[in-house]
Amino acid sequence: MEEALGTTGLLLNEPLLWKKGKKGRCGFSLPRRDVEPCSLDEELIGEGPDFPDLSEVDVVRHYTRLAQWNFGVDTGMYPLGSCTMKYSPKTNEKQASLPGFTGAHPLLPSGLSQGALKMMFEFEQYLNEITGMHATTLQPAAGAHGELTGMLIIYAFHKKQGSQRSKIIVPDTAHGTNPASVSLCGFRPVPVTSNEQGILSVEAIAEIMDQDTAGIMVTNPNTLGLFEENIQKIAEIVHAKGGLVYCDGANMNAVMGMVKMGDIGIDVMQLNLHKTFSTPHGGGGPGSGPVSVTKHLEPFLPVPRVVEENGTYILAENYPNSIGKISAFYGAFGVVIKAYSYIRSMGPENLKKASQLAVLNANYIKEMLKGTLHLPYDRPCMHECVFSDKHQAAQKIATLDMAKRLMDYGFHPPTVYFPLVVPGAIMVEPTETESKEDIDQFIEAFKAIASEAKENPDMLHHAPKSCKVKRLDEVTAARKPCLAG
Amino acid sequence: MEEALGTTGLLLNEPLLWKKGKKGRCGFSLPRRDVEPCSLDEELIGEGPDFPDLSEVDVVRHYTRLAQWNFGVDTGMYPLGSCTMKYSPKTNEKQASLPGFTGAHPLLPSGLSQGALKMMFEFEQYLNEITGMHATTLQPAAGAHGELTGMLIIYAFHKKQGSQRSKIIVPDTAHGTNPASVSLCGFRPVPVTSNEQGILSVEAIAEIMDQDTAGIMVTNPNTLGLFEENIQKIAEIVHAKGGLVYCDGANMNAVMGMVKMGDIGIDVMQLNLHKTFSTPHGGGGPGSGPVSVTKHLEPFLPVPRVVEENGTYILAENYPNSIGKISAFYGAFGVVIKAYSYIRSMGPENLKKASQLAVLNANYIKEMLKGTLHLPYDRPCMHECVFSDKHQAAQKIATLDMAKRLMDYGFHPPTVYFPLVVPGAIMVEPTETESKEDIDQFIEAFKAIASEAKENPDMLHHAPKSCKVKRLDEVTAARKPCLAG
Amino acid sequence: MIYLPHTDEDIFSMLQVLGVDNLDDLFSTLPEDCRFNGDLNLPEALSEWELNDHMSTLSDNMAVSPEYKVFLGAGSYEHFIPESVSYLLGRSEFVTSYTPYQPEMSQGTLQAIYEYQTLAARLLGMEVATASHYDGATALAEALLMAVRITKRKKVAISSLIHPLYRRVVQTYFEPTGYEVVELPYLNNGVTDATGLDEMDDLAAVAIQSPNFFGCIENLQVLGQKAHDKKTLFVASFTEALAYGLLKNPGSQGADIVGGEGQSLGIPRSFGGPALGILASSKKHMRSLPGRLVGKTKDLDGKTGFVLTLATREQHIRREKATSNICTNNSLCALAAAMYLASVGGTGIRKLAQLNHDKAEYLKKELKKAGFTITFDSPTFNEFVVEFPSGFEATHKHLLEKKIIAGLCLAPYYPELANHYLLCVTETRSKNDMDALVREVKSWKKL
Amino acid sequence: MIYLPHTDEDIFSMLQVLGVDNLDDLFSTLPEDCRFNGDLNLPEALSEWELNDHMSTLSDNMAVSPEYKVFLGAGSYEHFIPESVSYLLGRSEFVTSYTPYQPEMSQGTLQAIYEYQTLAARLLGMEVATASHYDGATALAEALLMAVRITKRKKVAISSLIHPLYRRVVQTYFEPTGYEVVELPYLNNGVTDATGLDEMDDLAAVAIQSPNFFGCIENLQVLGQKAHDKKTLFVASFTEALAYGLLKNPGSQGADIVGGEGQSLGIPRSFGGPALGILASSKKHMRSLPGRLVGKTKDLDGKTGFVLTLATREQHIRREKATSNICTNNSLCALAAAMYLASVGGTGIRKLAQLNHDKAEYLKKELKKAGFTITFDSPTFNEFVVEFPSGFEATHKHLLEKKIIAGLCLAPYYPELANHYLLCVTETRSKNDMDALVREVKSWKKL
């Protein structure tokens, strides 16, 4: 290996905002007053918020310094499993900042917002094509919000059928949002265990599917990075008992152009634009979680829907079976622009190739590291692979120690301790935008850490050593929460 | 003092560009080919440059990592004397990136470039007003280029008078560019020493000014941060002998709205927009060095000039005495936009206030640090103050050691070893955009370093310790130059 | 493709390691009948330059300031955003990072969000604010569900002057839960009629928006007292956060939970999203809050740092027992709000809010002078309802051609308010804009 | 004022430290008669929002792509610039730093400029390139002065097909020095007529631009040989750097010094500036180069790093004996070029250059077909000269109304070439644009 990737250098400390500034400064150019002052009833007036007063340079330095304490995909590899931290193309940011988009009021007359409506309409078509579904709503603001939307649609479907059902089957490999969405929608999640291959068996589903079960919620590819090979049979069983199949499509990055969910028995699914379709994660959001459905579920989609009428686009409200509104307006329009730009830039061949390369990268890492880390399911994976810390247990080195140590090597750690079915899980999702060189460097780093685990376990317990702060005390943070200054 | 400003944290190493990439990648979206290929004579075709092939993410990470190794005004205080590292407002960047400006071809018909021409015309008026001069050219690309332009004007003036003169008086406090500009223009610089107060005496000039001297080039305020109090008398002497007075106006940030150079005997001067008028320095440029002249020198200004005719603006070439062209087009138009935006945002009162606060900040630092550092000229200063390392000499601590140590404290060092008249000079120019808190922190840091100089001189010799690299070997770099990879 | 770094050679050597012949063979675990063997029917790839043209055309097809003079508020407000905020928000260390699961590498986001939580809490007069929610409507829905969880009561009352679209989202969230939502009517002066509350003993929460959808300022103090008298939680909502630069905040008037929209605070309208759901509560209820929370802590050396905390409320730990399913939130919008509030400052926000108020009052006055009726006489902030002569719909359309958007027609939301329009004036509308509006509506009135 | 952080209280306490009563008293060393006691007569301060409006109005008053189809080159070229480059170039660590005098704190700029120097040198086939110069014209002037210094000869010959504005700058620089500049005429096929060189023995340098101002590719090899035969330094210039993605570079053809313009490499036209002067030479002459140079070195721990070097050539050390007076250069433009070249890459630049060539050939062919004369038959890159029928000036004006800018009229620069126009086609002009141009000039021709 050449020079290691991680090193240290000068950063600047920066106090909390309200420890800066002086009363009377302002970092905002106050508009000229062109009307008379006009006083409001004293009774209604508050004391004014206790904010610091800063100049523009104070603000600029504050956030410039803070930014430098952070690590993003633009800094380096960020192989957080299940999060699809692919590169977010810069041109998408530019498109989303076009003045006609950023400046648009959501309640503009439709005649004055054709650009936005056309884009939304086309984008829904693209997602229909990619998922093989019939219709799509862009209103959900994130993946979990899409899940809730999907559950609400399932609820509305059964209600419309006149049969109220109380349960949803949720496999043990499900993302935490799945059971939470299920119960937020008033259903009871019924757990089901995946088999020794890490996927759902037909039998397990057949055993628990019944007439009181509204459906199943399956992540496919699942959170072990494995394709649910029995999905069609499972869908048949669920359908036979009158249930619906929900697919958590957050992992769609593995199978674009390879699998159409609509063709394999899925009734409703969400996509995470902030994963599969390259929109940046912004340190936690905003995302966008469109929901696509088959034809028989279309009547239940949220309103308004974008509809084309003789070449013009309108927002139509008149869907009596709709679940209603799930966001105040139309969801994360600004995020959708970026995903739309991505699909238009990639085109059909490159979308498929992206999935293929994402799977190639994951399998390559799995193969190269399986001698070093324990690999609980040794089979071809999809877009991510899941290891565990079992081999390191003897040295009392846990997943967390290795994760923290990776920082010193200049990598963001993978997702850790998830999925829950693998104790001490290390879930690596490189995505297709990591080059072979970068992946090789990551593999080298992990191997080096595994050696350190043997030779110098204490160093790992104290890792990271390069970051601006040492390992942080999360326990005390939770025990004595201090959530505001 | 609270938590120190400087600390360390994770940075990423990054190899040279050509050590990255793989043949066949591309980070540039190649435009669709809509014409037939058409071959060129083989004889004319080269091998193609030996550039690496990188993907967009490769490029983005490369420069993101490099950026993080750098320190700018947005990171923290950058009190480089003579460089006026004030805050560069973000809105100016936005204005300069408006598509009508960035996309404009310089040879557009004037009817199709009224926006640019109007802006240039108005900006010249503003500079005339600020300098008290009669006419301005925006063509010089930097301060030194302005100096050259000024010298060329002086040359042309004398030539037109039919008297060829060979010398220009240049004080010892002059910026290095001054004598260099003088000799680039074929004049011989005649040095003159400043007096014990750090300024030029009338007598010294009277002694050397003669009929073979084309003029004098004086930086005012000078590089000791002192106002040339005898400037009017000096100008009289020079004028009496038929000479002209050039003012290096790079330090105009001290006296906007306080002194009009045109009123005190200056015939020609340059302004550094990248200092006084807040345009960012870009790691070394681009700058812009407009030259302003009195009425009798106007005929010699470079062409074309922006002229108003009945409300429309044209580029006029017809100035037979003009020195000609000094840039291919009109100078750093994109930089001028920023300076124009700055003047419009500040307005007359704030420009004056900026100078007053710049002077306040410099005097405050001078006063607060003069117990700690040797202050060779203990008098009220203008926008900057010059210390030396004399007090630290006993501990074998030189200016350089303290400068390097300041980095660990989170500050960019001041200008060092300049001006040459002060051995071991430490030239501090805070500018008006540093707040009292930030300045106090800087003063504290310097005091702490002075203590360290006594207690732990070795640490200073090895400073900096926080930066990505340790102290660099500049001697070997110059002895065995490696200028390309 | 410039986003895909793999050369053919890379692919070949990686496939070799895997002992596989081609990319397709990587998918051996895909059952044959699950495979889609066709080509996706999507438009061919555009170059960056074609995309620029295409998107500009779409963007140019939108009616926006400064070309259009837009007097629309109703939950989405045009406010000036400093270029410094836009620049800082674009820094890729903020933009391209994930939820800060690994705090040592994410202190920038974490300190910034901790600061946001603090500023949001201070703005609202509350003790704790979450790291963000999707938008005002979902924040309100979650606030109400939270009240249900806390009180274990199954019914909530919400004012009919809460933004109509927010109420619809609340309905959607409540529909499958079996909990009941009742609406409180409004009075002639444009504020909530809370007399019905006296009859309702089993309420988990009463929710009031102030300024309400008509722009009128509600007496939260009195309404809150009414709620508390029945051990009902008082939930405050808002769509125009800037109002609290001037008005008494909900916390000082007894709000237990606040859920509203922060788009006004430096976030572009962007056709309604992404937005910023602000959710705040007293400390007492913090463990019932949905969503991420950033807390202060120390590192091994005792140095201050920040982490995501109280995760046991959340889906990734608690799964079906979580306080909510939220995972991705609207963090970058919260960051924008923090940057904006840091720029505006305590002194600035007061002035800016006052200016909004004064401008709206100017328009109100001029419209009155011109003979139109200001429907409700309660004090307002920067929005108000005006009644235009019947048939104004045509005028409204004509004004669109003149590039004036003369407010929102209320009839679709409140059928009883035919010919009533909700007008909004922020600091971005000049006196000239307002005079032009008045002139135009007057001249059309005469026709 | 948002850029001035001082509160009144700050000012007061600082003045107290200085024992001074008010800000004016700080200026006690200003002689009374040097003071300006009036108020500056400048427009009142604009708010950020007023500035936005004002500047947009100015910007809207410019004729630019995509609204206008501009076929102008002549030293300023429209090329696509990736958004990634614009974003990266905007990072404030690059933008708001000074010349990297303190290398430990400026490694970002220094490594990037070292890389720029390398890429520029490779593009030109030279051994060393400086950190940047102001523009192509000043780089050429400095190159010629450098040749004078090296050879100690006092005369240079420059081709009349060097950009006319560059030649004027050279004249300006040379005027007071007493050194002589002679111009070489051009041949019927649009390249330099070097026969005169045979007579000139005392030349410091011969300077040739290729592709030259007419777009024609010069035979640098032959011209360079001629120069070297007389121990004259061969100076190459260029305005369209992209050409070397396809053409033989100057270094491989014997250039000793190269001075030209790099605007094509990712730098917006910006009405002509800031630009990028590229100045390169052989290693032999590196100590005679003007301007900054970045070199590789090691730190105390032996780790690689970069510094400004060979400073003894420069004004701040050498003062009047410096190789030049240059101090501030165009560093950020050099950085833009490096980012651009890194994005385009070796494979990409070849394809892009070929596309430029092929498009220009297409237009050439179509114009020929339409009956116009291509004046010079030497091969060209992306510019060429066409002769239009007399009276075309009016057509040119009419086309402006159709938003087509049909090239540059050569008559002001070459009076003998009345009705000749220099047309440029880069990758930004589509076949449609070209067809429209041909259609329009044809239809006007007929009138």
Ligand SMILES: Cc1ncc(COP(=O)(O)O)c(C=O)c1O
């Ligand atoms: C598999 C899976 N499902 C659902 C989600 C939830 O999506 P979001 O965070 O957008 O709400 C995630 C996100 O981490 C996920 O990885």
Ligand SMILES: Cc1ncc(COP(=O)(O)O)c(C=O)c1O
């Ligand atoms: C006093 C003075 N004069 C002249 C200059 C030269 O200006 P520029 O660097 O723009 O060429 C400088 C810049 O450092 C300076 O400080």
